[in-house]
Amino acid sequence: MPELPEVETVRRSLFPLIKNRTIENVIVYFPRMIKEPDVETFKRRVRGQTFKAIERLGKHLLFKVGDLTMIVHLRMEGKFMIKAIDAPKDKHEHLRFNLSDGQALCYYDVRKFGTLHLKEANTLYTTKPLRHVAHEPISEAFDFNAFAEKLKSDRPVKAAILDQKVISGIGNIYADEILFCASIHPDTPARELSRARIKKLAECAKTILNKAVESGGTTIRTYKNALGVDGMFQLHLNVHMREGEACKKCGRTLKKKKTAGRGTYFCPTCQKKGRKT
DNA sequence: CTCCATGTTCTCTG
DNA sequence: ACAGAGAACATGGA
Missing domain, CATH: 3.20.190.10 (MutM-like, N-terminal)
Known part of the structure; x- marks a missing residue:
């Protein structure tokens, strides 16, 4: 993936x-x-x-x-x-x-x-498929205000950050990791996030994607990079594919549910709905 | 055999 | 018209 x-x-x-x-x-x-x-x-x-x-x-x-x-x-x-x-x-x-x-x-x-x-x-940039692709969180061109504006939606925040028109480059694995990093429950309606929490979300996205790039990506299941080279970021995964294991922050059991039609891993304690921090 | 996983686009619904 | 939900795509593995 x-x-x-x-x-x-x-x-x-x-x-x-x-x-x-x-x-x-x-x-x-x-x-x-x-x-x-x-x-x-x-x-x-x-x-x-x-x-x-x-x-x-x-x-x-x-x-x-x-x-x-x-x-x-x-x-x-x-x-x-x-x-x-x-x-x-x-x-x-x-x-x-x-x-x-x-x-x-x-x-x-x-x-x-x-x-x-x-x-x-x-x-190149005015037609499909690149026409509506948003900036990446790790790009110089990333525009925080534009990102915040696109989060004014009733969708679960996980659905929003998986949407390449809102922010690009994030898929199911990093969406889970980013939301855990930002202590945000994946089902939180995007428009309910405070500006401070959106700031945290963007910072976590940047940090995690940069760190994953440094690690050569994540290797799980059958996925291998070009030349069969394995990435190593799976060693840093905090929630994805860790259902039933202990949360690295609070020690409680990680859960899996379905959000936005996708398997979603999260910590029910660290990522509470309606949390304000 | 059935069901699930996955990213994106298309189609349907309200 | 709009947003959002769900299906479709293909195929191997549980």
């Missing part, structure tokens, strides 16, 4: 392996992954281009190829790997870029939920 820290780890580890390589050929095994433009146009435009950079916005990877940008979203289980150009197709391999150095950049996705959009510079 790659969230901002995992996607950032992919970005950092992958770029040195493809930097300045030219795409000699593109093989699409699962055409539905290419959302824009049609597959033939996509192949024609990308062939012959060179990887100039990988950027990231929230959970989106932005591959700069020539003057074009490939926006890739890994959704739940998307991964990239490098292998020899003549290696046979693996199970769950959906896309392959044959590179000028004899290696191939391959995309894998068991769930097939990942997406790719190819954009020109003039529409």
Whole structure:
């Protein structure tokens, strides 16, 4: 379940392996992954281009190829790997870029939920999927007042911070960790949060995402980063996947419930509803 | 066999 | 029209 820290780890580890390589050929095994433009146009435009950079916005990877940008979203289980150009197709391999150095950049996705959009510079940020993506809590551009304004909603605060239009980069794991850090019950209606608690929420989001990036992300279940490298932030998880275990702050038993349609881990003592601190 | 998990977008409801 | 809830997507594992 790659969230901002995992996607950032992919970005950092992958770029040195493809930097300045030219795409000699593109093989699409699962055409539905290419959302824009049609597959033939996509192949024609990308062939012959060179990887100039990988950027990231929230959970989106932005591959700069020539003057074009490939926006890739890994959704739940998307991964990239490098292998020899003549290696046979693996199970769950959906896309392959044959590179000028004899290696191939391959995309894998068991769930097939990942997406790719190819954009020109003039529409990159003004069209889907990046059009409405909010700033990240760790970005210089993060605007606290805009964030507070978007929390004026009746939704549970957990639903609000999972919404990429409100704040970007946070998924189910870090949402739980951030709310625990801020001592906020996940079901608290977003508009009931005081300005001080919103401040705390934004600070916790920044601290936790930065720390997770430093740790190379979180490795749980089957998720592994590019090259199969494991992140280590799971060692710092305070609530996520710890149902029935002791709270590291108060020692009481952590609970699991469903909020915003998502499995939600929290401490009923440290994260009381209506708490004012 | 059934149910669950997961991020995002689409569709339905009030 | 709006916000919010729920379904859909795909597939492996419990």
